[in-house]
Amino acid sequence: MASIDITDVRKAYGSTKILHGVDLTIKDGEFVVLVGPSGCGKSTLLRMIAGLEDISSGEIRIGGRIVNDLDPKDRDIAMVFQSYALYPHMTVADNMSYSLRLRKTAKEKIASAISGAAAKLSLTPLMERRPKALSGGQRQRVAMGRAIVRSPKAFLFDEPLSNLDARLREHMRGEIKKLHQDLGATSIYVTHDQIEAMTLADRIVAMNAGLVQQVGSPLDLYDRPANLFVAGFMGSPAMNMFEGTYRAANGGTVELAQGVVVPLAGPAPTADGTKLTLGIRPEHVLVGKTGLEGIQALIDLVEPTGFGTILHASAFGADVKAFSLERGVAVRGDTVSVSFPVERIHLFDTATGSRIG
Amino acid sequence: MIRPKRLGMTIAHRAAILVYVAFALFPLYWLVKVSVTPNDLLYSEGVKMWPSRATLDHFAFVLEHSDFPLFFRNSMIVSVSTAFIVTILSSIGGYALSRFTFRGKFWIVGLMLLTQMFPLVMLIAPIFKMLSPLGLTNSLSGLILVYVAFNVPFATFLMQSFFDGIPKDLEEAAMIDGATRFMAFRQIILPLTLPGMAATLGFVFTAAWSELLFALMLISGVDASTFPVGLLSFVSKFSVDFGQMMAAGVLALIPACIFFLLIQRYLVQGLTAGAVKG
Numbered sequence: 001m002a003s004i005d006i007t008d009v010r011k012a013y014g015s016t017k018i019l020h021g022v023d024l025t026i027k028d029g030e031f032v033v034l035v036g037p038s039g040c041g042k043s044t045l046l047r048m049i050a051g052l053e054d055i056s057s058g059e060i061r062i063g064g065r066i067v068n069d070l071d072p073k074d075r076d077i078a079m080v081f082q083s084y085a086l087y088p089h090m091t092v093a094d095n096m097s098y099s100l101r102l103r104k105t106a107k108e109k110i111a112s113a114i115s116g117a118a119a120k121l122s123l124t125p126l127m128e129r130r131p132k133a134l135s136g137g138q139r140q141r142v143a144m145g146r147a148i149v150r151s152p153k154a155f156l157f158d159e160p161l162s163n164l165d166a167r168l169r170e171h172m173r174g175e176i177k178k179l180h181q182d183l184g185a186t187s188i189y190v191t192h193d194q195i196e197a198m199t200l201a202d203r204i205v206a207m208n209a210g211l212v213q214q215v216g217s218p219l220d221l222y223d224r225p226a227n228l229f230v231a232g233f234m235g236s237p238a239m240n241m242f243e244g245t246y247r248a249a250n251g252g253t254v255e256l257a258q259g260v261v262v263p264l265a266g267p268a269p270t271a272d273g274t275k276l277t278l279g280i281r282p283e284h285v286l287v288g289k290t291g292l293e294g295i296q297a298l299i300d301l302v303e304p305t306g307f308g309t310i311l312h313a314s315a316f317g318a319d320v321k322a323f324s325l326e327r328g329v330a331v332r333g334d335t336v337s338v339s340f341p342v343e344r345i346h347l348f349d350t351a352t353g354s355r356i357g
Numbered sequence: 358m359i360r361p362k363r364l365g366m367t368i369a370h371r372a373a374i375l376v377y378v379a380f381a382l383f384p385l386y387w388l389v390k391v392s393v394t395p396n397d398l399l400y401s402e403g404v405k406m407w408p409s410r411a412t413l414d415h416f417a418f419v420l421e422h423s424d425f426p427l428f429f430r431n432s433m434i435v436s437v438s439t440a441f442i443v444t445i446l447s448s449i450g451g452y453a454l455s456r457f458t459f460r461g462k463f464w465i466v467g468l469m470l471l472t473q474m475f476p477l478v479m480l481i482a483p484i485f486k487m488l489s490p491l492g493l494t495n496s497l498s499g500l501i502l503v504y505v506a507f508n509v510p511f512a513t514f515l516m517q518s519f520f521d522g523i524p525k526d527l528e529e530a531a532m533i534d535g536a537t538r539f540m541a542f543r544q545i546i547l548p549l550t551l552p553g554m555a556a557t558l559g560f561v562f563t564a565a566w567s568e569l570l571f572a573l574m575l576i577s578g579v580d581a582s583t584f585p586v587g588l589l590s591f592v593s594k595f596s597v598d599f600g601q602m603m604a605a606g607v608l609a610l611i612p613a614c615i616f617f618l619l620i621q622r623y624l625v626q627g628l629t630a631g632a633v634k635g
Contacts, residue, residue: 052529072532079533085526089548099534146534 001186002063002153003028004049009058011044011210018044020210021058026154026188031180033189035197036207037233042190043158045207049188050156051075063153073102078147082159084139086131086146093118093127096145103150117145120179137168144176148183157189161196173199194234198222206230224346228353231279231346237310237321239279243350248272254347258316260295265342268357275350284344285322287311287329287336294337299330313338385610392416392603399599415604424579425605428587432566433612435497435583439504440562443512444554450509451516452542456525469510477507481574494575500583503575504565512557519553520546555620562616566609584609 004026011019019041026032034042047053049060051072060067067075078099086095093114100110118124121141131139140160147155157176161169177200180187191197197204198218206213206221206229214226225231231239244256252267254276262278270276288294297315304310309329311322313336320338330336347356391399392415394408402408419425453459454466484503485494493499523546531541547554569585576582579590584605591602 050529050533052532071537072529073535073537075533077533079530081526081530083524083526085524085530087527087531087545098531102535102540146530 001028001184003061004154004186004188005059005061005064006045006049007059007061009045009048009060010056011041011048011053012056018210019048022212024205024212024215026186029184029186031187031189031200031202032205033191033197033201033203034205034207035191035194035233036213038192040207041210042192042207046079046156046158046188046190049154050077050079076153077156078150078152078154079156079158080143080147080160082162084131084143084160084163086139086142088131091128091130092123092134092142092145095131095142096149099146099150113149114145117149120148120182121145121175136164137172140164140168140172141175144179148179148185151183152185154186154188157187157191159191160189161191161193169196176200194236198234206233208233224355225279226355228277228279228348231348235281237282237323239281239346240285240321241348242278242316242318244276244278246270246272246274246276246347254278256316257318260316262340262345263342264345264347268347270347270349270356276356277348277350278340279346279348280340280344282310282321282323284341285320286339286341287313287322287324288339289336294339297336297338299332299334299336302330302332388603388606391599392607394600396598396600415600416608419601419604419608423601423605424582424590425584425587425608427579428582428584429608431497431581432583432585432609435500435504436562436565438501439508439565440558442501442505443508443561444516444558446505446509447512447516447557448547448550448554450513451518452520452546454513454517455520456528469513472507472510477570481571484571485575488575495578495581497581499575500572500581503571504561504568508561508564512561515557515560516550516553519550519556523549559617559620563613566613 004024006022006024006026009019009022010017022041022045024032034045036042044053048055049062051067051070051074055068062075062077087098090098096114096117097110100113105113114127115124118127121144123138123141123145126134126138126142131142134142140163143160160176161172164172173196176189180200189196189200201218203215204218204221205215208229214221214230216224221230221234225234225239228241232241242256244254244262246268247253247255247261248267249272250263252264254262254264256262256278268276286294295315297313297320299311299313300319301312302309303312304327308323308325309327311324311330313320313322315338322338348354349356390407393411393413394402395410395412395414398408398410454462488494488499488503491499493502527545527549528536528538528541531545532538536544567585568583572583572586573589576586588602588605588609591598591605
């Protein structure tokens with residue numbers, strides 16, 4: 001096990017810049033998830049840590065040792081690929097023992113290592129099969145088994161669950177988390193799925209356009225997103241965002257379109273007249289009968305999820321999404337009143353995108 | 358119960374295939390037929406599907422009294438060497454083209470394509486001019502050299518497409534598992550490319566086996582003649598000995614058939630299934 005230190009790492013292909021200077025420290029035994037939309041550079045960063053991509057500038061250390069110029073084989077890391085990358089001409093047992101055989105590990109040690117890993121991943125009855133004869137979930141487990149047999153310094157996961165169907169993905173997510181709790185191995189996990197990020201991570205690194213947007217615990221990112229990107233990326237259904245203007249009078253309010261004024265908990269640390277974006281998560285939007293205090297809204301669409309109901313309403317020329325655990329809150333065509341509890345409101349500077357307060 | 362319309366379609370489909378196969382194989386049949394027809398019946402019986410009396414005399418004569426065994430040996434040496442050299446070179450080249458970006462790649466690929474654009478006849482004189490001072494005319498090594506040169510570009514593109522079909526993830530996984538790039542190539546990629554290599558081997562072998570033009574132009578002595586050139590020796594000034602020529606032809610088919618029997622199991626693709634995704 002080891003810590004991983006990334007210092008001002010950049011990547012460019014010719015004149016195309018992919019990563020614009022990433023700084024990150026991953027503690028020994030920590031589970032860090034790199035999350036972001038496709039093309040944000042998260043996979044590139046992971047591949048640079050693995051040694052599959054050159055580092056254009058900056059420094060990567062694994063366990064204190066600079067690995068910039070080390071071949072992947074000398075970095076002592078294991079990686080699980082999105083495609084699993086199982087060797088098709090080898091049995092499950094051979095797939096799992098390949099790395100140990102390359103290191104000329106003693107036969108008895110190999111046998112005990114792979115049988116241990118197989119037991120942990122319930123692969124024991126499949127050891128003599130070839131990858132072709134396995135289901136998607138089984139292949140996924142073999143790929144994990146191949147990674148854990150040799151207790152590497154760190155595990156790298158490159159979207160390992162993307163090829164599985166939803167139910168299996170949920171199951172494997174749990175397995176990975178359990179495995180991490182068992183082994184306590186330093187892990188870096190790349191995904192574009194914010195649910196995976198939320199559920200698995202000790203810390204999340206949200207990335208966009210080659211830059212780290214925010215680093216923090218999952219609930220940190222959810223409760224206090226540092227900017228508009230993180231606010232919009234984390235959470236499903238996504239956060240409501242309304243553009244407006246800050247008014248310092250009356251203890252601080254935001255003036256939205258059509259003269260709708262939303263009171264704030266207190267004065268915001270910004271100048272009167274600043275253009276800002278008000279964000280509120282759908283589950284925090286209160287929906288009530290008309291006549292109550294709030295903003296008049298017309299229900300356009302009702303999406304029952306079973307678990308709750310997603311309501312789309314139009315008010316002050318915008319689409320307001322609300323999520324309610326109750327059923328039958330409203331039907332299409334209803335006029336309701338929506339309100340935004342002051343303690344749940346996020347404010348962002350529209351020009352810079354950064355959080356205010 | 359098969360519906361009549363469906364049945365009709367199936368019959369038509371099979372019949373069409375049958376017609377095609379008959380058309381493609383008929384010359385082969387005729388080759389065998391002539392090779393077992395005694396000389397005195399060849400012209401006297403008219404067009405018959407099988408002679409009234411069959412004989413193996415032509416085969417016996419070709420094997421015992423002609424230079425055919427020598428031609429045969431020469432052809433084997435040339436074709437097998439060419440096939441193996443080309444397959445090794447094109448595997449290495451194809452892998453490089455498939456996996457690496459390097460300076461001048463575009464131009465190298467362009468030049469390789471360019472070599473495929475000329476009719477070979479145009480190149481005979483310059484090649485002869487080049488090989489003759491080197492003592493490589495009238496020699497099997499010279500012939501191998503020329504065949505290798507002409508087959509490598511196409512074979513390289515062929516191998517490149519096979520390597521392109523193998524996911525890069527596999528060798529990256531191997532490299533993370535502790536292999537060098539060359540080990541990953543040898544232990545992971547190469548076994549998966551065997552079908553491709555077999556196809557290349559077979560393709561180049563047949564090309565070299567049946568090549569006539571260069572063999573005819575670069576070789577003048579009987580000692581270094583390959584069998585396509587040797588076949589011409591059955592044509593004399595006043596007559597063509599069809600029986601012996603066809604017998605030699607039948608014999609020449611045997612190694613090609615054996616060769617494909619040996620490699621056919623690798624030609625069946627599907628080894629990479631299950632490598633990635635589900």
